[in-house]
Amino acid sequence: MRHDRTGELSMASVAEINGTVRGADDATDRARLRALRLWLFSVAGLVFVMILVGGATRLTDSGLSITEWKPVTGALLPFSEAAWLAEFEKYKQIPQYQLLNQGMSLAAFKHIYLWEWGHRFLGRLIGAAYLLPLLVFVAKGWVRGRFLAVLLGIGVLGGLQGAIGWIMVASGLKPGMTAVAPVKLMAHLMAASAIFVALIWVAVGLKLRPVQASERRLAFGASLVLAIVLVQIALGALVAGLDAGLAFNTWPLMDGGFAPQLDTLLPIKPLWLNVIESIAAVQFNHRLGAYVLLAVTFWHVYRSRRIAPDSPAARRAAILAMLVVIQAGIGIVTLLLVVPVWAGLLHQGFAMLLLGHATAHRRLLVKPA
Numbered sequence: 026m027r028h029d030r031t032g033e034l035s036m037a038s039v040a041e042i043n044g045t046v047r048g049a050d051d052a053t054d055r056a057r058l059r060a061l062r063l064w065l066f067s068v069a070g071l072v073f074v075m076i077l078v079g080g081a082t083r084l085t086d087s088g089l090s091i092t093e094w095k096p097v098t099g100a101l102l103p104f105s106e107a108a109w110l111a112e113f114e115k116y117k118q119i120p121q122y123q124l125l126n127q128g129m130s131l132a133a134f135k136h137i138y139l140w141e142w143g144h145r146f147l148g149r150l151i152g153a154a155y156l157l158p159l160l161v162f163v164a165k166g167w168v169r170g171r172f173l174a175v176l177l178g179i180g181v182l183g184g185l186q187g188a189i190g191w192i193m194v195a196s197g198l199k200p201g202m203t204a205v206a207p208v209k210l211m212a213h214l215m216a217a218s219a220i221f222v223a224l225i226w227v228a229v230g231l232k233l234r235p236v237q238a239s240e241r242r243l244a245f246g247a248s249l250v251l252a253i254v255l256v257q258i259a260l261g262a263l264v265a266g267l268d269a270g271l272a273f274n275t276w277p278l279m280d281g282g283f284a285p286q287l288d289t290l291l292p293i294k295p296l297w298l299n300v301i302e303s304i305a306a307v308q309f310n311h312r313l314g315a316y317v318l319l320a321v322t323f324w325h326v327y328r329s330r331r332i333a334p335d336s337p338a339a340r341r342a343a344i345l346a347m348l349v350v351i352q353a354g355i356g357i358v359t360l361l362l363v364v365p366v367w368a369g370l371l372h373q374g375f376a377m378l379l380l381g382h383a384t385a386h387r388r389l390l391v392k393p394a
Contacts, residue, residue, distance in 0.1 A: 189212055193205045221384075247386050267307055
């Protein structure tokens with residue numbers, strides 16, 4: 026396997042691994058790789074923005090303001106006052122308006138409508154930003170074989186994400202419901218997170234550097250940290266879905282102790298439902314996940330300094346630990362302030378930054394073929 030003078034895998038090397046692109050001269054190869062990486066990182070950036078807008082949609086209770094799923098015509102905003110009034114009348118028919126927002130003004134409705142419309146518009150934009158360049162790259166012969174299959178798989182997941190989003194919204198339109206089902210909100214966020222991870226993983230993989238044998242021994246720890254970050258994001262989605270951050274707003278104690286009393290923590294029968302429906306249990310699990318993530322990350326840093334001191338992997342592990350500590354601090358502040366919108370968005374956005382770094386760190390521990 027050959028490398029260019031910077032130690033990066035050349036385009037021909039990537040082709041040998043994935044059957045992706047035809048080798049040309051080294052300068053052309055590097056230009057193609059840069060174009061592919063820029064495209065993937067740009068789409069990942071759009072996914073990051075969409076996750077933030079989705080968080081704002083949830084925090085402002087805007088997600089049910091558009092009561093229909095129109096993949097094509099829904100891309101247009103209401104173009105007249107009559108069109109706005111028609112959309113408002115549709116909203117007035119759902120339980121959220123009837124039970125929570127009775128008497129809402131048209132101006133207030135426009136505010137929540139624009140958040141949800143913006144979220145859906147970003148979904149369409151991401152689809153176009155992913156599919157159109159991919160078609161160009163395929164036509165040029167830059168991607169094919171297994172690499173093309175991977176990219177098509179990411180695209181399919183993106184399409185499914187739209188369907189998951191509508192299933193989530195539909196759960197909040199049922200009689201007696203004033204918000205979307207927390208489990209479906211979690212599924213929606215985790216699908217977005219999976220797309221984000223896949224884009225970062227593939228983009229970083231197009232510029233792999235030689236990895237020392239000692240660094241490769243850190244792969245398990247990096248995988249464990251990445252998995253726990255994903256679990257924490259899922260638990261955070263349940264907290265958001267149940268508005269669990271609006272209760273037990275103290276730290277480090279929760280309801281006067283490390284954990285609430287059992288009758289407060291597990292009030293629902295059967296017991297397993299408490300994991301997804303008990304406000305106390307959901308918030309406690311998210312707190313506990315943070316403690317586990319901190320412990321595992323610091324263990325990973327300790328191992329990296331023992332096994333591969335002064336290596337790029339050890340430095341990335343240290344940055345990972347710093348990000349985890351900052352994220353924990355943001356979470357505590359968000360809880361103590363009773364989840365203002367800005368703090369909730371900061372917490373969610375920083376979680377995505379942490380997820381991106383954890384993904385890149387793990388990917389860079391893969392041994393080049």
